[in-house]
Amino acid sequence: MSNRNIADIRKDYQMAELDEATAGGDPFAFFGKWFAEAEAAQAEEVNAMVLATVDLHNKPHARIVLLKGLDEKGFVFFTNYSSAKGLEIESNPFVALVFFWTELERQVRIEGRIEKISEEESDHYFSTRPDGSKIGAWSSPQSQxxxxxxxLENNYKQYADQFGNDIPRPPHWGGYRVIPHYIEFWQGRSSRMHDRIVFSEDAMGEWVKTRLAP
Structure with missing residues (x-):
């Protein structure tokens, strides 16, 4: 480990600001705008997001997954349903997501309920994957x-030989959609006086926008 003091590592954020008018009234539309700006800024792994889950013993777990779809309902990603995260989701359908685009000094936090997408949606996405990724979905007993x-290597060869170029989607693999009730947009500002604009869903299902202190 270097001699540099970890406590001395800091950055003064000065790139932009965020106000209520800029955020607008639709958090999905504003997320789409920020995502496009992150793509334009060539953010590294722009669709990478932290997924946090809670297991049967109320212990939290987090890992990086990739956003693969966004619609008027929520945020979509794909994984092995039998994995650790899949079992945690089965026991507790409330999760959190975090995006961090350091190139723009921005963070988005999302909290909500998660559910499986339809088999038709999962089949469609699976059909677009490279053959190697399709075989990989069959080959890995994820989290075991x-x-x-x-x-893994033997499983991969076995399934590659078995399926050839016609690789079906494994029944244990598919998509989830996170349906948010809370979306927070964070813009880094100088002297840690960051801007935080939150959209939270009220009892009527309408979005209420507020500002939080940093």
Whole structure:
């Protein structure tokens, strides 16, 4: 480890500001605007997001997944339903997402309920994946202990030989949609006086916009 003091690592954010008028009234539309700006800024892994779940013992878990779809209902990603995250989602359907685009000094936090998308939607996305990724979905018993990597390599060869170029979607693999009730947009500002604009859903299902202190 370097001799640099971790506590001394800091950055003064000065790129932009965020106000209520700029955020508008539709958090999905504003997210789309920020996402497009992050793409234009060539943000590294622009669709990478932290997914936080809670297990049966109320222990939180987090990992990076990739956003693969956004519509008027929510945020879509794909994974193995039998994985650790899949089992946690099955036991507790409330999750959180975090995007961080350091190139623009921006963060988006999302909280909501999660549900599986339709099999037709999962089939459609799976059909667009490279063949190697399709075989990988069959080959990996995700989150399970394995003695060594040869298990994966042998599984991969077995399924590649079995399916050839006609690779179906595994029944244990598919998509989830996070349906948000809370979306927070964070813009870094100088001296830690950051801008935080929050959209939260009220009892009538309408979005209420507020500003939070940093």
């Amino acid at each position: 202990s394995i003695p060594d990597r040869s298990i």
